[in-house]
Amino acid sequence: MLLKINFLDRNKSIYKCDMCNKEIGIKELNKIKVERYCKNTKKYWDLCDECLEKLVKSINVYRKKKGGK
Secondary structure (H helix, E strand, O other), X not given: OEEEOOOOOHHHOEEEOOOOOOEEOOOOXXXXXXXXXXXXXXXXXXXXXXXXHHHHHHHHHHHHHOOOO
8 A cells, every 4th residue: 555655756766565464665576467358457556575475375275175276
């Protein structure tokens, strides 16, 4: 979530991770978007690097339990 916007330098804008509420800069920001058939792309979350790793790890664990590759 965008907390402070810097109109002069976009790289200095401050975001908040939607999972852990940590303040992050543009270099740590990971935007998660979902695209569906015949619908517009929608942004769901802004995550920091640590929370993105947790999300990827949990998806991989779930996939292994369900018998995926």
